[in-house]
Amino acid sequence: METERLYYNDPYLLEFDANIIETRPVGDRFGIILDKTAFYPTSGGQPNDLGTINGLPLVDCLEDEASGNIIHVIEGTITGSSVHGRIDPARxxxxxxxxxxxxxxxxxxxxxxxxxxxxxxxxxxxxxxxxxxxxxxxxxxxxxxxxxxxxxxxxxxxxxxxxxxxxxxxxxxxxxxxxxxxxxxxxxxxxxxxxxxxxxxxxxxxxxxxxxxxxxxxxxxxxxxxxxxxxxxxxxxRANSTLESISQTISAAPFETARAVRALWDEYQKARKRIEELESELLDYEAARFPLTDGIATATFKGRGIEKLKMLAVKICTRPGTVALLADEGDQLRVVFARSADATVDVAALLKKTLGRFGGRGGGRPNLAQGGGLTGSADEILNFAQDLSRGPAPRS
Ligand SMILES: [Zn+2]
The missing domain is CATH 3.30.980.10 (Threonyl-trna Synthetase; Chain A, domain 2)
Known part of the structure; x- marks a missing residue:
């Protein structure tokens, strides 16, 4: 017997009594088939109703395609043969x-x-x-x-x-x-x-x-x-409160916000470009004066970021006969090794040996290499690399 669909003829019916004609497990939940139901099962692009059966929450309602029956999946177990269903009216x-x-x-x-x-x-x-x-x-x-x-x-x-x-x-x-x-x-x-x-x-x-x-x-x-x-x-x-909030933040009338945000965005892009230029100039200035010991620059920064570190290392190494060994203590310990065009040390090989000693991953070319995830103090790591870069690798 196919479930009688009460919602077919009265979609305003929100409560009904029915008899259980079959129970079956649906996953780890309890599924019941009734002789009639006002619950709509997921079909035709419309999701299922929710509500309760004998006070227990209905969590899903689906059609059994083979039989045309409607399976009600509920939270908990029902004993007895008759049920009272209530449909969630708002839904x-x-x-x-x-x-x-x-x-x-x-x-x-x-x-x-x-x-x-x-x-x-x-x-x-x-x-x-x-x-x-x-x-x-x-x-x-x-x-x-x-x-x-x-x-x-x-x-x-x-x-x-x-x-x-x-x-x-x-x-x-x-x-x-x-x-x-x-x-x-x-x-x-x-x-x-x-x-x-x-x-x-x-x-x-x-x-x-x-x-x-x-x-x-x-x-x-x-x-x-x-x-x-x-x-x-x-x-x-929701749209109104969003508009009001933007309007207050940027001090523009609600329907002027699109134009005002556009203008702010253009200004922001220009400012960002200018900041990049100034940062680059500042790096040039820093690199030109960076202290060297026997042609080697070493330094540890806190959270400066790998890109900025690389830029600094490359700029330092525009000075002849220079090696830069820089570390950054951010979310993980990262290092950048670089050398000037006229220096002979292979910094990729140097990094490989350093990673071999302190772990982590990385790589690069003979003139510029980077690594991350090393274990140890930045000082210890940079000292190790500095010793290596001065001569042949120490035997262990
Ligand atoms: Zn339709």
Whole structure:
């Protein structure tokens, strides 16, 4: 016996009594099949309802494709044969608003541009429909949005009809269906007819506003992101508080913030470039005066960063006959070894020996090498490298 779907004919029914006809494990949870249910199972782009069964949380609700039964997955175990189910009203209402809104918006794209909806997804934050076209302009999206919102305002009735499979060709459905038997059709008066198993509002006014929030290309189609009903209010509140916050931070009127942020960004880019130039000049100055002992510069820095260390080492080694052995104690101990063009020591070989003694990883060329993750004090490591660089490697 197939589960009777109470939500088919009354999506406003939020409590029901039913009998268990089968129990089965679903993963490590308890699954039950009822003779009838008001819980909507995940299908057709619409996620499942939540709620409770005998006071225990329903964690999932799915269709058993083979039997057409609905499996309720619950937290805990139920004994006995009869249950009382309660549907989470906020989630149900939200899904009804989004799904009915989708039918209205999809038909708006058909009516104005003759673009069918090829798929629909109802997400926790937003919903999407995919249109098989190359592009959708902001103006085209707004035209569909305006028609959709007019249909909402006209408060048209939304009726569930059942049409025999053989009569479906004349039923004027928005999209053909390959279902057999009686086809459940959602009929928005004088506007749209779609084969659908979802939960829908009874009049379009209950959908509330329909807002397109994004248009993006997805696999040779256009994905239109939208929200309906209470989600639009939440979105507007959030967008408003974000705008207010930016507006206060940069002292610009809310609708002037885009221009003001653009100007700030350009200024920031210029400043960043200028800082880089000044840093480079400062490094030149530091490198030219860096103290050398027998032509060797050694120093340990704290968190200066590997790139800056490399730049400094290279600049020091523009002085003839120079070797630079620099260390940085940041999140890990890093070293940079460099030599001037006229020096003979191979700093890559020097680094390899140093890593052999203190561990870590790294490599480079004869004139510039870097390593990281060494174990030991920076002084000890640099002394070791300094001794090596002065002559042949000491035998151990
Ligand atoms: Zn639908």
């Amino acid at each position: 149900r209402t939200d899904h009804m608003q989004q799904h009915s809104g989708q039918h209205v918006l999809s038909q708006a794209f058909v009516e104005i541009f003759n673009w069918p909806t090829v798929s629909f997804h109802l997400g926790t934050v937003s919903c999407t429909i995919d249109l098989p076209v190359d592009s959708v302009s902001r103006e085209q999206a707004e035209a569909a949005e305006e028609l959709a919102n007019r249909i909402v305002r006209e408060n048209r009735s939304v009726v569930v009809r059942y049409i025999a499979h053989e009569n479906v060709a004349e039923a004027g459905l928005r999209k053909p269906t390959d279902r057999s038997g009686d086809i459940r059709v959602i009929d928005i008066a004088g506007y749209d007819r779609s084969a659908c198993g979802g939960t829908h509002v009874r009049i379009t006014g209950e959908i509330g506003p329909i807002l397109i929030t994004g248009i993006e290309r997805a696999k040779k189609q256009i994905r239109v992101e939208f929200i309906c009903g209470d989600r639009v209010l939440q979105y507007a509140r």
